[in-house]
Amino acid sequence: MYFIVSSLIILSTPAPAAAGTVPTSDQLKALLTQVDDNGRSNSSHVVMSMRVQTKRFSRKMKMESWSKGKEHSLIRLMDPPKDRGVATLKVGDKLWNYLPNTDRTMRVPSAMMSGAWMGSHVSNDDLVREYRLSEDYTYAMAPGSASLGSERYTIRCTPKPETPVVWGHIDVTVTAKGVPEKQEFYSEKGKKVRTMTYSDVKEVSGIQVPHKMVIQPHDKPNELTEMVFHSLKLNIPIEDSRFSLQALRD
Amino acid sequence: MGILTAIAWRNLWRHPTRTVLTSLTMGLGVAFCIFMASWIGGFLDVMRTATVDRNLGHLQIHHKDYPETMNPYDVVPQAQSVIEGLQDKPDVKIVAPRIQAFGMYAGAKDEAASGSFVGVDPEAEKNLTEMHKRVRKGRWLKNSREAVIGHRLAKELNLDVGGELLVVVNALDGSIGNQVYPVVGIYNSGMLERDGGAMFPLQDAQELFAMGDGVHELVVLTQAEEKIETVQNSTTNAYPDLAVRTWYEISPETKQMEDLTAVTSFFFYFIIMAISGFMVVNTLLMSVYERTRELGLFASLGLPPKRVVMMILIESGLLGVLSSLLGLGFGLLGHLFLANYGITMEIKEGEGFILNGVVLDPVIFGQLNMTQAIIPLVIVMFVSVVAGLWPARRAVKLDPVVALAQE
Numbered sequence: 229m230y231f232i233v234s235s236l237i238i239l240s241t242p243a244p245a246a247a248g249t250v251p252t253s254d255q256l257k258a259l260l261t262q263v264d265d266n267g268r269s270n271s272s273h274v275v276m277s278m279r280v281q282t283k284r285f286s287r288k289m290k291m292e293s294w295s296k297g298k299e300h301s302l303i304r305l306m307d308p309p310k311d312r313g314v315a316t317l318k319v320g321d322k323l324w325n326y327l328p329n330t331d332r333t334m335r336v337p338s339a340m341m342s343g344a345w346m347g348s349h350v351s352n353d354d355l356v357r358e359y360r361l362s363e364d365y366t367y368a369m370a371p372g373s374a375s376l377g378s379e380r381y382t383i384r385c386t387p388k389p390e391t392p393v394v395w396g397h398i399d400v401t402v403t404a405k406g407v408p409e410k411q412e413f414y415s416e417k418g419k420k421v422r423t424m425t426y427s428d429v430k431e432v433s434g435i436q437v438p439h440k441m442v443i444q445p446h447d448k449p450n451e452l453t454e455m456v457f458h459s460l461k462l463n464i465p466i467e468d469s470r471f472s473l474q475a476l477r478d
Numbered sequence: 479m480g481i482l483t484a485i486a487w488r489n490l491w492r493h494p495t496r497t498v499l500t501s502l503t504m505g506l507g508v509a510f511c512i513f514m515a516s517w518i519g520g521f522l523d524v525m526r527t528a529t530v531d532r533n534l535g536h537l538q539i540h541h542k543d544y545p546e547t548m549n550p551y552d553v554v555p556q557a558q559s560v561i562e563g564l565q566d567k568p569d570v571k572i573v574a575p576r577i578q579a580f581g582m583y584a585g586a587k588d589e590a591a592s593g594s595f596v597g598v599d600p601e602a603e604k605n606l607t608e609m610h611k612r613v614r615k616g617r618w619l620k621n622s623r624e625a626v627i628g629h630r631l632a633k634e635l636n637l638d639v640g641g642e643l644l645v646v647v648n649a650l651d652g653s654i655g656n657q658v659y660p661v662v663g664i665y666n667s668g669m670l671e672r673d674g675g676a677m678f679p680l681q682d683a684q685e686l687f688a689m690g691d692g693v694h695e696l697v698v699l700t701q702a703e704e705k706i707e708t709v710q711n712s713t714t715n716a717y718p719d720l721a722v723r724t725w726y727e728i729s730p731e732t733k734q735m736e737d738l739t740a741v742t743s744f745f746f747y748f749i750i751m752a753i754s755g756f757m758v759v760n761t762l763l764m765s766v767y768e769r770t771r772e773l774g775l776f777a778s779l780g781l782p783p784k785r786v787v788m789m790i791l792i793e794s795g796l797l798g799v800l801s802s803l804l805g806l807g808f809g810l811l812g813h814l815f816l817a818n819y820g821i822t823m824e825i826k827e828g829e830g831f832i833l834n835g836v837v838l839d840p841v842i843f844g845q846l847n848m849t850q851a852i853i854p855l856v857i858v859m860f861v862s863v864v865a866g867l868w869p870a871r872r873a874v875k876l877d878p879v880v881a882l883a884q885e
Contacts, residue, residue, distance in 0.1 A: 280652055282652070284551050284650065284652075285650070285651050285652045287651070287652040287653070308653075310653055311653050311654060314654055324588065325646065325654070327644075327646060327654065327656040329656050329657070330644055330656050330657060330658045332584065332588070332644045332656075332658065333588045334582060334584045334588050334590045334644060334646055335584075335588050335589055335590050336582070336590065337582060337590045337591055337592045339592040340582055340590075340592045343648065344648060346652070346654065347648060347649075347651075347652030347653065347654075348652075473588070
């Protein structure tokens, strides 16, 4: 969940680049740090719905999620009834699922990390990945960014050789105020693999947060996963004990 | 003819050591060929048992896209009517439906492993692949809501018969299928992939995957090997939208192995052919040289060259027969040993070679058909006679005057 929430929650800091000028490398870094940080040092509590549309099935889920720092998150399904109580706990780079049906917890084996999470277009790996655009990638203005005007930029982030990700590069479109609008993921061969689009920006605790995110895989044009925040609380106190196998069952 | 044969026989035993050594060498070549044929036959049998009898069956039927995509959504359309249609064919012996997927497994601890998930009709699978004979501990599937697990998974999860297996799968409706089953048996199928997973009754598998009465695979055993293509053709005609494949289309490697061993046998035959040829030429040329005076005498007494040729060819032919008999004797002894005691080729304890993810049985017992035993005999006799032509020609070409003058 960290991945989802952190991509959405943006710290509201002053615009790094003056309107009409090309941002410097430092300013790009500042923008990416905003996209990265997204409440990383904060805690959050979200109630959201998730709609998965695939060629084979359409599925709507409602869930609740808690996160604290970058190491901890917990997501629990509230709906549909069949999956009510199914929960995923992330601690560091490990992932556990709780299955109320059988009252058991199971650590997700590494071989299944690339599998879909809850049938969506988010993989288990996406949930635990910890790379920062501003540190683990090199960045530059993407070609065509200038045509967007001075209100938004598209920044091309290319993973550093030591960053073990599957992407060739990621084009991040961010407003001058540091609110993400779009992230486009490209394969190592330069083919666009998926797009995440952010919209419905609302202010929460003085922070501009998009409340809707759509993930579209490009090899499956009619499929998508859509997430909508219904309620979002930031910087609330959460006990560390919430992120334990014991709490996973409750 | 009679007198020539007598003379030829006598000639052979003028130098008993030489004749015996020659025929022993040729005989061992023959014996080696028979022994190899027996070993290769046993090896092919082990390989076939492991791939065809224990897993593939004679024919497999899938959704037309499944062989390529392995997509769990590509189920056999109207599987039930296809099964019934097949069972009505007199050439079809057994039809077994399967669900092939992947699952996450856990035992008592929350450490999980992922592995193959196979849903089967316990009774049909028992008759077709005899999986129940591969159960090493506990028993084969009988009732619903139980599981048998592969020995590799059992080891990985530290799970035993009587324990509980947690299964988590990505169901086809997008939900997380999860269930706990009692483990009733641990099997060693000999297939690495399957041994790292578990097997379940068909209905439980369908329920867990929320896939209705869908199945991925129909395995067909026909009445006899030569009926395979008949059944394949009629099934393809009846259901043009299905992928109907024979075991040798699914696993061409097994078939290729059989072809490869045929080439190898040919190579061995060629070698004994060459050895026998040279041995005969050598032995008889020496014998002709030693008998120069005698052959000159025959010629001056008026023995026609044709008879001289005949005499030498009978000699080489007798040498061939002698070698063949020795070879057959030794070869059959070797084969009998192999057929009764086998040769153990263990890579790991209780496991033989691994071929395409299939563990072969460690002990190979000899298998020989009569053709394979007779071919080297025929080759040796034929080559002996042909090779005799050279010394024979030399004997005929002798000038009687010069030959008689020789000491």
